[in-house]
Amino acid sequence: xxxxxxxxxxxxxxxxxxxxxxxxxxxxxxxxxxxxxxxxxxxxxxxxxxxxxxxxxxxxxxxxxxxxxxxxxxxxxxxxxxxxxxxxxxxxxxxxxxxxxxxxxxxxxxxxxxxxxxxxxxxxxxxxxxxxxxxxxxxxxxxxxxxxxxxxxxxxxxxxxxxxxxxxxxxxxxxxxxxxxxxxxxxxxxxxx
Amino acid sequence: xxxxxxxxxxxxxxxxxxxxxxxxxxxxxxxxxxxxxxxxxxxxxxxxxxxxxxxxxxxxxxxxxxxxxxxxxxxxxxxxxxxxxxxxxxxxxxxxxxxxxxxxxxxxxxxxxxxxxxxxxxxxxxxxxxxxxxxxxxxxxxxxxxxxxxxxxxxxxxxxxxxxxxxxxxxxxxxxxxxxxxxxxxxxxxxxxxxxxxxxxxxxxxxxxxxxxxxxxxxxxxxxxxxxxxxxxxxxxxxxxxxxxxxxxxxxxxxxxxxxxxxxxxxxxxxxxxxxxxxxxxxxxxxxxxxxxxxxxxxxxxxxxxxxxxxxxxxxxxxxxxxxxxxxxxxxxxxxxxxxxxxxxxxxxxxxxxxxxxxxxxxxxxxxxxxxxxxxxxxxxxxxxxxxxxxxxxxxxxxxxxx
Numbered sequence: 365x366x367x368x369x370x371x372x373x374x375x376x377x378x379x380x381x382x383x384x385x386x387x388x389x390x391x392x393x394x395x396x397x398x399x400x401x402x403x404x405x406x407x408x409x410x411x412x413x414x415x416x417x418x419x420x421x422x423x424x425x426x427x428x429x430x431x432x433x434x435x436x437x438x439x440x441x442x443x444x445x446x447x448x449x450x451x452x453x454x455x456x457x458x459x460x461x462x463x464x465x466x467x468x469x470x471x472x473x474x475x476x477x478x479x480x481x482x483x484x485x486x487x488x489x490x491x492x493x494x495x496x497x498x499x500x501x502x503x504x505x506x507x508x509x510x511x512x513x514x515x516x517x518x519x520x521x522x523x524x525x526x527x528x529x530x531x532x533x534x535x536x537x538x539x540x541x542x543x544x545x546x547x548x549x550x551x552x553x554x555x556x557x
Numbered sequence: 558x559x560x561x562x563x564x565x566x567x568x569x570x571x572x573x574x575x576x577x578x579x580x581x582x583x584x585x586x587x588x589x590x591x592x593x594x595x596x597x598x599x600x601x602x603x604x605x606x607x608x609x610x611x612x613x614x615x616x617x618x619x620x621x622x623x624x625x626x627x628x629x630x631x632x633x634x635x636x637x638x639x640x641x642x643x644x645x646x647x648x649x650x651x652x653x654x655x656x657x658x659x660x661x662x663x664x665x666x667x668x669x670x671x672x673x674x675x676x677x678x679x680x681x682x683x684x685x686x687x688x689x690x691x692x693x694x695x696x697x698x699x700x701x702x703x704x705x706x707x708x709x710x711x712x713x714x715x716x717x718x719x720x721x722x723x724x725x726x727x728x729x730x731x732x733x734x735x736x737x738x739x740x741x742x743x744x745x746x747x748x749x750x751x752x753x754x755x756x757x758x759x760x761x762x763x764x765x766x767x768x769x770x771x772x773x774x775x776x777x778x779x780x781x782x783x784x785x786x787x788x789x790x791x792x793x794x795x796x797x798x799x800x801x802x803x804x805x806x807x808x809x810x811x812x813x814x815x816x817x818x819x820x821x822x823x824x825x826x827x828x829x830x831x832x833x834x835x836x837x838x839x840x841x842x843x844x845x846x847x848x849x850x851x852x853x854x855x856x857x858x859x860x861x862x863x864x865x866x867x868x869x870x871x872x873x874x875x876x877x878x879x880x881x882x883x884x885x886x887x888x889x890x891x892x893x894x895x896x897x898x899x900x901x902x903x904x905x906x907x908x909x910x911x912x913x914x915x916x917x918x919x920x921x922x923x924x925x926x927x928x929x930x931x932x933x934x935x936x937x938x939x940x941x942x943x944x945x946x947x948x949x950x951x952x953x954x955x956x957x958x959x960x
Contacts, residue, residue: 422601427723455609
């Protein structure tokens with residue numbers, strides 16, 4: 365069963381194809397997102413197409429599938445009416461699947477389920493990465509605010525931190541928000557003594 | 558009713574204005590609603606989010622709502638359209654080389670004359686083995702049906718003499734610039750962006766093809782309407798109030814400012830402003846010209862979902878999907894539009910409410926008073942460029958007479 369993967373994220377495409385290979389599905393085509401989409405699909409004639417939900421080429425792709433009704437094995441969107449939950453889960457995970465007409469449900473289901481799991485794993489990774497990036501950015505802004513306070517008030521680092529923390533607790537805001545306000549006001553008013 | 562959450566999917570287009578303004582300017586809050594807007598880049602994604610409950614309603618191209626209800630390309634899901642978000646607002650833009658070949662002038666040309674010039678070029682290009690190619694935003698879009706109506710009406714067979722492909726609006730100017738297409742039929746601000754980038758020349762406004770053509774609608778699952786009827790009626794009132802505000806001349810600057818923002822259209826404010834004030838710059842470097850009714854968002858009960866509009870779209874679906882006319886399907890298509898919900902939502906508000914739910918489309922050459930159950934209603938000219946009229950009760954004869 366030949367499976368084509370179209371994804372704006374090459375990392376996610378790799379994660380999905382690894383998963384499919386591990387499951388013994390190794391007839392895979394990874395579509396180059398910068399190349400001509402329809403020509404690539406046409407020349408590889410996949411039986412299943414997996415595409416990320418937010419891919420900007422989906423309208424174009426669906427038009428091609430609709431036109432391909434004239435072909436021997438037309439492709440349609442994977443909508444299993446007996447199991448709307450499965451399609452819903454795929455949409456929730458951010459993946460849509462298109463399959464050729466007549467492919468048995470038993471064969472498609474594991475592919476879609478696997479893609480869903482891999483999409484979810486990717487989102488989790490992305491979230492963790494974003495959190496880590498935010499944490500780093502927050503730490504940087506807090507350090508900057510501390511340095512400003514130390515210089516302006518001629519105090520030591522622990523006292524500067526205590527000031528930030530105290531203000532945050534009193535105003536019910538995050539330390540990073542207080543720090544950001546200090547850095548911003550310093551940038552605007554730094555020259556005024 | 559307070560704080561009812563209602564999620565609405567949209568594409569970054571000028572005619573997503575009403576839900577955006579209803580949210581931004583407090584018309585929704587006043588009705589006890591909290592609108593959450595969900596921005597996407599393709600109609601396929603807008604549709605999927607609507608069908609799988611990521612959204613409660615969507616800004617949608619009208620033919621796609623009907624195609625979804627009829628189960629074209631996928632299993633049918635009953636949809637309801639209680640409100641039309643606008644009429645027209647699209648244009649046909651040629652690449653600069655096609656514009657030169659056709660001889661587009663400084664003003665909008667006559668659809669017949671531009672079509673006649675285009676026919677000669679289309680024939681030459683076809684004979685040379687390189688047929689003209691046009692991009693439309695979706696196969697089930699009013700853009701596709703308007704373009705095809707015009708081409709067929711001037712003797713160009715859309716599926717034989719030229720090629721029509723799908724190009725997403727935000728990429729349409731790129732496709733023109735790269736020479737992938739010779740013309741596009743898209744919504745604003747994407748025609749104006751192509752002109753401002755120097756890669757296109759606006760040939761026609763779609764309002765010249767059908768003066769009162771139905772464009773975007775507010776679509777939702779029929780089940781949502783049944784379960785949350787009160788909320789939907791409140792939303793109709795909020796959108797209607799937003800529409801009244803939107804067409805006030807002194808609000809346009811502020812509206813353009815909001816729409817242009819990155820979370821909405823993420824487009825140049827000036828291009829948005831030109832579209833919503835019916836001023837279009839036809840050619841690179843030219844002065845914008847005023848074309849009244851380029852976009853039509855409020856007057857003449859423009860937001861009323863006439864069943865005859867749905868029927869016309871169904872007739873074009875039959876025509877271009879090469880289907881056989883089916884009275885049951887025609888009835889299903891017509892029932893997607895819900896004038897009854899519009900009426901009950903706006904009863905007692907002073908908004909003009911048409912007495913009929915269906916009308917002859919394209920039958921009016923002059924403005925005329927129309928029967929209403931509330932308020933005074935005048936309908937302006939709604940002509941098709943070829944002068945034909947559409948009788949929703951006799952779709953078969955209409956189809957038989959079309960070229």
